[in-house]
Amino acid sequence: MPDATVARLPEYLRTLSRLAERGIHSVSSEELAAAVGVRSAQLRKDLSHLGSYGVRGVGYEVETLALEISRVLGLTGDWPVAIVGMGNLGRALASYSGFVTKGFRIVGLFDDDPHLEGEQVGGITIRPLHELAAQVEEHPIAIGVIATPSRAAQDVCDSLVAAGVASILNFAPVTLTVPVSVDVRRVDLSTELQILAFHAQRRALAAAGLNERGDRRGDDLIDAHQHLGPVVSR
Amino acid sequence: MPDATVARLPEYLRTLSRLAERGIHSVSSEELAAAVGVRSAQLRKDLSHLGSYGVRGVGYEVETLALEISRVLGLTGDWPVAIVGMGNLGRALASYSGFVTKGFRIVGLFDDDPHLEGEQVGGITIRPLHELAAQVEEHPIAIGVIATPSRAAQDVCDSLVAAGVASILNFAPVTLTVPVSVDVRRVDLSTELQILAFHAQRRALAAAGLNERGDRRGDDLIDAHQHLGPVVSR
DNA sequence: CTCACTTTGTGCATCGCTTCACAAACGTCT
DNA sequence: AGACGTTTGTGAAGCGATGCACAAAGTGAG
Structure with a gap:
């Protein structure tokens, strides 16, 4: 497929x-x-x-x-998920309703900040990362979500892989190195913003009647704001 | 390009x-x-x-x-960003350091929940969405980020477009309808999880010596956990 | 039953991106 | 200066995804 x-x-x-x-x-x-x-x-x-x-x-x-x-x-099955990194993003993910709706179930929250240890988010207790292996013994984890700062991401990833997690969703803006059998997907806000900026810049230059080098073009100026064109679904 | x-x-x-x-x-x-x-x-x-x-x-x-x-x-320029929806996700985004680093600057936070109005996040005051137009008058907005529940997303999007925002980053799991001149990118956690689940299911079936229909395959069983293969960067 | 109409499933052409392979260009060493 | 090793930049081939166009397969009316 x-x-x-x-x-x-x-x-x-x-x-x-x-x-x-x-x-x-x-x-x-x-x-x-x-x-x-x-x-x-x-x-x-x-x-x-x-x-x-x-x-x-x-x-x-x-x-x-x-x-x-x-x-x-594979949504007819049950996919136990662990989230590592309980900062703003980790909390947002833990309380995200989209998880529960379709076969995904959060079974572990991890963070090495001692201030967070023992705190509960959505009924799950935050534990230090070194307890991951023990956790996996009891309840296996199918998907690991990395919501840590960039510098911790590779170590966290290695821990997840060592614990047998073969599917990883990475929110940290780094390229992770993993065995080929491990599936990694990355979600990166900053990349998305930069792609938007690229297109926005192109539009801005085009609307100003300029080409990419900043030279004037021959054609007439267009007020793009007045001519949004037909609608499309994105 | x-x-x-x-x-x-x-x-x-x-x-x-x-x-x-x-x-x-x-x-x-x-x-x-x-x-x-x-x-x-x-x-x-x-x-x-x-x-x-x-x-x-x-x-x-x-x-x-x-x-x-x-x-x-286009990162040598300055890209004013507005975030709409100040739930867990909106807050995580507002305090995300990746914004500031490269030319992106948050200039507006919006939410229609009256309990949040006036609250400050990262030094910016949360305002109701109907003040968007006024905001844009003073400080134009290049990029709008939608971090609202799905049901509000299209309305919020329409408001952003009406205010002249031509680049939208959408975190709500809906397909937005916009004029063709507006650039929309979607970031969807739940889609990413489902793609991971698909591959995980494939691996699980393959490792169990089964094909996609659940029938037995002829070849020997492999303990995938023991044979992770060479490493790659993802 | 037959005809008219609708909509799926798919062979085929096309398009865009990736990968290969190599000439051109550069630095270095003699 | 010339020979040699290295690395870029790019035609060309390869590959996968998209879009077209139509036969096949269904419904419903007469």
């Missing part, structure tokens, strides 16, 4: 759940694609990787399709 | 900054690529889009390259 498809499945699932809440039981690829913000051909090709769950001339049954995507993504 | 390249530039910049801190002034594409976790050919092709900043037979000067990437990403 293509990575690009896997990355879109959660979007499809979320949109399907929303449709189900609204009491909609059937949807065409055209409608669903519009709601998600992709082309209908792409949606159909993506879904074709799951098997044949649509009915020609009719569309897809919302509940069936949602269940199938859940199954493929 | 390819989107994929733009997405990697922040990584390169971060790694270069780290090298500069360590007093390293020159680096080859091979070394830098290894530190970032990409192939050297890819790094060179990416950098070639910026112009010719390397010296054949020698490598790249760290400071020069870092400055050039900063310039291309």
Whole structure:
């Protein structure tokens, strides 16, 4: 299954759940694609990787399709999660409702700051990182979330890997080194901001009638603020 | 410039900054690529889009390259940021140090909860969203960050767009509808977890000697925990 | 049953990104 | 100056994802 498809499945699932809440039981690829913000051909090709769950001339049954995507993504199982680093971000994550909704369950909170030890967040007690191994003995951990400062991230990662955690979600802005069998995904606010800044700068230069080098262009000035163009779903 | 390249530039910049801190002034594409976790050919092709900043037979000067990437990403400018939604996540973002480091400056915090109005976070006073327009009059906002619950996200987005904000970073798990001229990037914890879960499930099935349908495979069982394989940078 | 209409699933062309492989360019050593 | 080793920058090939266009498969009406 293509990575690009896997990355879109959660979007499809979320949109399907929303449709189900609204009491909609059937949807065409055209409608669903519009709601998600992709082309209908792409949606159909993506879904074709799951098997044949649509009915020609009719569309897809919302509940069936949602269940199938859940199954493929592994959300029918139970995924115990540990969060390491209980600063602002760690707390935000620990109290994030999105965790509980779909098979993810927080079973451990870790931080080496002695001031935090013993404190409870969302009913879970914060423990020092060296207790990770013991924790894993009792309750295995499938996914580790790193919400520590950058300098601690690699050490924390090594501890997680040593404890047998094979899936890591890294919020620290560093490239982690891990065995190939360990799956790491990084979420980085600052990278996202920089990408936005790049495009914003391009727009600003274009709107000022300048090219990338800062030279004047020949064409007329455009007040971009007045001409936002057609709407799209992102 | 390819989107994929733009997405990697922040990584390169971060790694270069780290090298500069360590007093390293020159680096080859091979070394830098290894530190970032990409192939050297890819790094060179990416950098070639910026112009010719390397010296054949020698490598790249760290400071020069870092400055050039900063310039291309627009980080030499000043990007005023507003955060909407002052829950756990909004607070984590507001106190995130990565903001200040590279040209990003928080100039507004908004939340419609009357209990939060007037409270200060990081020296900035929380204001209700309807004051956004007035705020923009005084101090323009280049980037809007949506850290609200999903149900409020589209309305908040509309307000930001109406106020002239053309770059939006969305942490709410919804697809926003905006004019084409507005740039939206989404960061979604729950999507990332689901992608991790998908791969984890695959590994689990493979390790158990099963294929995707749950049937037994013919080959021998492998204890994946004992064979983590070579290390890679992610 | 047959026809008209709708919508899926997919072969195929296309596009964009990655990787390879090498000539060009630079420093160094003799 | 010339030969040698190193590393960049880049055509070209390779590869995966996207978008098009249509046959296949379904529904419903007459």
